[in-house]
Each structure stands twice: as C-alpha cells, then as structure tokens.
Amino acid sequence: MTGAGASGPGDGRWTRRRRAVQALFAAFYLVLPFLGSERLAGTMIALRVGPVDLAEPASAASAWLAGGAAAGALLGGVAPVVLLAALLGPVYCSWACPFGLLSEGIDRLRSRRRRWPDRSWERARLPRLLSLAALLGGSLLLGAPLAAILAPPRLATALPLEAVSARVVPAVTGTLLLAALALEVLGPRRILCRALCPAGGLAAWLRLPFAWRPRLDAARCLCPEVALCHQRCPWGIDPRRMRRADGCTCCMACVDGCPSGALVAIRGGPARG
Amino acid sequence: MSGAARERAAGFLRRRLAPPPLRPPGARPEAEFAGLCIRCGRCAEVCPYRALRPAGFARGLEAGTPMVVAREAPCWLCMRCPPACPSGALEPIRDLRRVRMGLAVVDRDRCYAFMGIVCRTCLDACPLQGEAIRQDDDLRPVVTDRCVGCGLCEFRCPAEGSAIRVRPEASGDRAAAAAVDTGGARGPGGGR
Numbered sequence: 001m002t003g004a005g006a007s008g009p010g011d012g013r014w015t016r017r018r019r020a021v022q023a024l025f026a027a028f029y030l031v032l033p034f035l036g037s038e039r040l041a042g043t044m045i046a047l048r049v050g051p052v053d054l055a056e057p058a059s060a061a062s063a064w065l066a067g068g069a070a071a072g073a074l075l076g077g078v079a080p081v082v083l084l085a086a087l088l089g090p091v092y093c094s095w096a097c098p099f100g101l102l103s104e105g106i107d108r109l110r111s112r113r114r115r116w117p118d119r120s121w122e123r124a125r126l127p128r129l130l131s132l133a134a135l136l137g138g139s140l141l142l143g144a145p146l147a148a149i150l151a152p153p154r155l156a157t158a159l160p161l162e163a164v165s166a167r168v169v170p171a172v173t174g175t176l177l178l179a180a181l182a183l184e185v186l187g188p189r190r191i192l193c194r195a196l197c198p199a200g201g202l203a204a205w206l207r208l209p210f211a212w213r214p215r216l217d218a219a220r221c222l223c224p225e226v227a228l229c230h231q232r233c234p235w236g237i238d239p240r241r242m243r244r245a246d247g248c249t250c251c252m253a254c255v256d257g258c259p260s261g262a263l264v265a266i267r268g269g270p271a272r273g
Numbered sequence: 274m275s276g277a278a279r280e281r282a283a284g285f286l287r288r289r290l291a292p293p294p295l296r297p298p299g300a301r302p303e304a305e306f307a308g309l310c311i312r313c314g315r316c317a318e319v320c321p322y323r324a325l326r327p328a329g330f331a332r333g334l335e336a337g338t339p340m341v342v343a344r345e346a347p348c349w350l351c352m353r354c355p356p357a358c359p360s361g362a363l364e365p366i367r368d369l370r371r372v373r374m375g376l377a378v379v380d381r382d383r384c385y386a387f388m389g390i391v392c393r394t395c396l397d398a399c400p401l402q403g404e405a406i407r408q409d410d411d412l413r414p415v416v417t418d419r420c421v422g423c424g425l426c427e428f429r430c431p432a433e434g435s436a437i438r439v440r441p442e443a444s445g446d447r448a449a450a451a452a453v454d455t456g457g458a459r460g461p462g463g464g465r
Contacts, residue, residue: 063309068309071308073361074360171330172328173337
C-alpha cells in the first residue's frame, strides 16, 4: 500500500524499518479475527495481549463521557498507552496504525512532487484541538463514544474483524472507512492523521518535553531555508523548528532525508522547544 | 449534564428506527450501553457461534454495537463475551441463571401447541430445562421469569417466522424481576 514508487522520497534506513513494522502490524490485525482467541483479541483502540489489556486514551475518555463511570474499566489499559505517548509521542501513528499506512500510500500517490508549505504543522494544530474537543464534547452530549467510533485506527482494524467474526458485510464500519479514505484523497494532505484523528491528536499533546525524538545538531545543518528534512516529514513538520506538541511521530523520515548528518535518531541532549 | 437534558439533546439522533436489539449477556442497561460500548468488536471476535453482529445504520448512533439476531444465530450462553469487553459495557456473570438478555414471549396464534398439535421444541431447546419454559395442563408452553432471553427457543421453533420470540431487555432493566426471582416454581428439572 505504499504506492508504486519504491524509490520515492523518504526511503532510507529508518523508513525501510518502519515499513516492515507497519506491514507486520497490518498483517497482525488481518490475521487476528481468524484466531478467535480470548488472549489475543481486539482492534487498535482496545487490544488484549495475554494479561495486558491495552486501551487507546481518547476512546476511553470518550466512553467515560458518553457512558459514565463504568467505563473506568478501561483505565488500567490506558496507563501503558499514555506512558508510551508521554515518552515517544504518537509513535503508534507512524509505526503501527494500519490507517496511517493507507494514508501514507494515498499521500504518496497523489503528491509525489508537492512540497509542504512553511508552518504546515502549525496550521494543523488548531483543527487537531478542535476535532478532539468536538468528538469528546459530542460524546458527552449524544451519549455515544464518538472518538472511539470515528477513530481511523478502529475503522481500519475493525473492518476485517467484523467481516470475519460476525460473517456479515461490515456496512457501517466500511462506509465510515471509505469516507475517511475519500477525505484523504480529496482533502488537504494527510488530513485525518494530521488534524482529525482523536487518537493521534491526544497522543501529540501527551508528549513530555524530554521525550525521544530526532535530535538536531544545528551546527552541522547545511540546508538553506527550504530544508530536505522538512519536505520529507510525512506531517510537514520542520525539524529545525521542533515544538513539544507538534505531533512528531518519530517516523525518522527527516533523519533519512538529512544530507549532512545533522539530524540523528538516537543520541542524548534535549530536543529544542 | 443531567441525564434528562442529555437525552433531550441526543433525542433527534438517537431516535430508534428499529425495535430495541437483543444484547449479549451481561449488557448494562440499554440507556448506558451505547455510550459505554467503544465498538472494538472483541465480544464478536471471541463468540464461537458467530452470534454477535454489529448493529447497522438503522440504529443511528447505536450503529456498530453488538446485537444478537436469535432467529439466525442465538446465544448459547458460553459466557465468553462479557470478560472480553474492555469498557464495562458487558459485565461478567458467573451464574448463567442470572443472565437477563430478554424474555421469551409465545405468540399463541402461531404456536403449534396452542393449535392442539403436540410440539415441545422450545422446551427441549431451552438451556434451563424445565425452569424457563414449562408446560401447562394442556401441554402448551408457558415462559417463567427464569427465562434468560438467550433465543435458543426462537432459533429452533418450527413455526414460520418463529412463534416464540425474545423481547429484549438489558440486565439492569429487569433488576426488580431478579430481586423477586427467588419464588419461581421449580420445574421437573433433572428429570430429562
């Protein structure tokens, strides 16, 4: 699903690793419904792996707002995911989410030659906040966990599950997923992942200031104002102007794109901002 | 936000376009269920009988929540789905006699036994043999308040379109009934 251009922009050591991990997760969620297991079951917003029961934080908050205190059952599963987001940011967006893989494929097919405008991530910041607020507020108002229902990671992973487990055509999930993909094709670049997904939006805000992310050694940076790393970032972040909650998913495409070795994936020193 | 105000605000979207669905065992009361269920699909995934299917668009905001269509695939009360639920929408039940998915109702105009034909299909299908459905003096089926609403009788009934149907109610909705559950006449039980 990564498009025809195997040697397109963004390919490099980290991107190849990431594609392998993404493919593994996609295959995992496709095979899971066939297992019918109780110890290994679920979708990306609620996954059980043996004794560990993981829950996506925005979905859990949404269920709590919509359904009340009984949703506290999700709390234990939220903790490890919050910890992951605090230390790595929304790392599951670029390394695990099957919808992210689809979205990247669409983006590659439609915009091989386009460049990110300046300040592109800053433009996504307000829509991301508004989307999260609208979905959580709507959950409270309507009594339905909208952030869980509409989360793209759920749509992408529930589709095979519903088709296999229930032996029905997953009409609702399928329609919502098609609508989401249509928006990715017709709307602004990667609009769902960057601005609308409640799971990614919340994880972006949960990132701690000292969390892991690409490090920039400004003294070694040789690029002019329009930098290669900025153009390669799948979210349009300029790695030379990183901010805590800019939504960096640690995909490391900027590291692959850096011609001078100024950006590195793993090494000490706090990120800027 | 008070419950009443929320119901009003949600009214235009939540209005039921179809009769209430039969929920899996252990479901919280219907008013909470659609809010607690995060549509993760784990209940359907662990159901070995493929009896749980996602509700469709006709259910408005309840679309995607699990429901049982008893005539096509009833609940066999294996009790695997409640522990699979991560969000508390389904609560584990140890004793299957405490399950209250609904209550079976006999359609006297279509039931063979009421026509004088000997038929005890629903009694034989019932997992609570002799407790949930009993025969009256004329050998006609009578549903007691011990019925858990699994739908096995509805599934097996030989009458066209089934002469016995489960009227759904989530567990909490029949809390009162559970409280007076103590009396219920004991049937022949182990006899069969």
